Amino acid sequence: AAGVIQSPRHLIKEKRETATLKCYPIPRHDTVYWYQQGPGQDPQFLISFYEKMQSDKGSIPDRFSAQQFSDYHSELNMSSLELGDSALYFCASFSPNEAFFGQGTRLTVV
């Protein structure tokens, strides 16, 4: 069965650059969650979408934005990158009975 696809798997950016992370949820899943996980940290909920509308918002910096498109894939846009943005970013696709996380995008800001 298809899982949650995140791209790219790894990304290296310099400070002040912009990054875009993509998430393709499981087909027919209409909910996407983004999490940020710093080194040695637990994942932090960033933002979620339900039926292409933002449904909840967590600790997402103002420099970040996200959206869910008509095909339900989601993109997380990160601008003015800082060293502290280096983290593993998870996307989760969710249905009432099961949650599926992508394998994550490892972002390194240098």
Place this chain on the structure above:
Amino acid sequence: AQKVTQAQTEISVVEKEDVTLDCVYETRDTTYYLFWYKQPPSGELVFLIRRNSFDEQNEISGRYSWNFQKSTSSFNFTITASQVVDSAVYFCALSESITSGTYKYIFGTGTRLKVLA
């Protein structure tokens, strides 16, 4: 293998009753995190609690309380004086480190709580 079991698929209670949601986990790791999430009908996933495997102290937050017992690998969640707004699907989750900086998250299948007025 790591596993999270929420044996209760659905629970119905009458408002003001207390209700406990069970969660039993299996893991080989000595360091792990346990979570509870709430998913209301609107669909978002609401983080409720995280518990570090080294912290067995129980926690109370308003009407919510959690009982973590490593001896029985359980992390149960109790809602006191339930309210209709508590109606949701509740997920217990386990995160473990696979490699340095990489984690795997295991959710239970969820318990659907219906609080009747």
